[in-house]
Amino acid sequence: MADYKKPIPVPTPETQDFWEGAKKEELRLQRCDDCSAVIFPPRPFCPSCSSREVSSFTASGQGRLYSYVINERAAPGFEAPYAIAIVELNEGPRMMTNIVNCEQTPESLVLDMPLKVVFESITEEISLPKFQPAGD
């Protein structure tokens, strides 16, 4: 892990719960206690109704491949080509991710294919949620 050269998230007070969850291999989202909107990225209020009453919950980790590019010009620490993808979670929010255990080709990366979360431990504090094909 000392050799990890890619950008490493630095949690803030508002995102600490998300990253603590990820370390335990839980994909945590928030839900508004007042209007039930599901919230991501994390924040201690609801962007739909401005309520400050929100609660953390563990999401299913299931979603579908919403969109992507296959990058040929690698960011520092990455090796091209690799897909930068958007997953739409079953709970509604979308997040950026990488698709693992899958060829990084248009033929293998089919929009709307089902995905499930996996966690990659990159430091003692941080595990990154990534996604892989959910299979049948």
Added chain:
Amino acid sequence: MKQKSIAIVGAAETTDLGKIPNLSQIQLHADAALNAMADCGITAKDIDGIATAGDSPASIAHYLGITPTWVDGTGVGGCSFMLHVRHAAAAINEGLCEVALITHGESGRSRIGRGGFASAPATLPGQFEAPYGPAGPPSMFTIPVLRMMKETGLTLEQLAMVAVVQREWAGMNPRAYMHDPITVDDVVNSRMIAYPFRLLMCCLVTDGGGALILTKADRAKDFPQKPVYILGTGESVETPMISQMEDFTSSKAFRVSGSKAFSEADITHSDVDHLMIYDAFAHLPIYGLEDLGFVGRGEAGAFIADRNTAPGGKLPLNTNGGGLSYMHSGMYGMYALQESVRQMRGTAPAQVEDAKISVCHGVGGMFMASGTIIMSNESP
């Protein structure tokens, strides 16, 4: 704002465009500003309002010798200058200043005297996007497009036609960076940058600058150039994270900014003679045409492929060649505004005959922000 209460009386780009390794970024601002002052016959002492993005307005004001009573440093990416025009118009009408200067300078290619852009790791983009390897706009701004293609039927060939048509316009413009005609085959066979985007679907990276000078419309006759009146304005922002864009097939910031500008101008789409849509990548004019309401959802690809926006077409679009073929320093919005001014003055290299109304629509960040300025050359 009140229609035609404000005029653009000075407008200019840097003396050179393209590769300018002999000037630092702040001097690109200054070169454009001095050219704009010469264009309308004033000096820095006549200017009491300053706006810029990318660098601090304090840096530019001090460097040029301006003592402003109005300052705007709104920085929301490449459309910041559209927002500056809108804010300057409001400020002048409110009496906050009389003559406002808006400058842009960017050493995008040569990178002389210029800061960096990376997301700090504790920001939301730093935590939730950067770890997955986006390497700047080519692999970020393009992410929604596969979804757009699946949902609306937009094809790769239609995207390629955006670049082909704009190269035709660039071929008529001696200051354009790229001139040689290209075909759809050339575009779809050019080097892969970030699937499905090829090199010729991505903007240039060049050096340059531009500046605008605005004042009250009733003072416009005191200046030598044909005045260009501000008819309507709009602005909005959505999200700094492409992954959090509400609808991958439509920009909320585009829709809000565009409809506000059309409403202020009190015009319909058929009144528009000339259109600029900030084209950092080939999909931007597609989103712009649909979100501004020129065509229906899913129709823009065919609209461009059918040559409606090409030379001789009914809606001339990006007539300088655009960010794809004219120039793109990083924050291109200023050059779109300059081309609208040239078209309204009647001095554009590829002049649209009898053009009276120009719509100039900008994007900032990656679908983060938007600004729309509608101009007219007819007196109030």
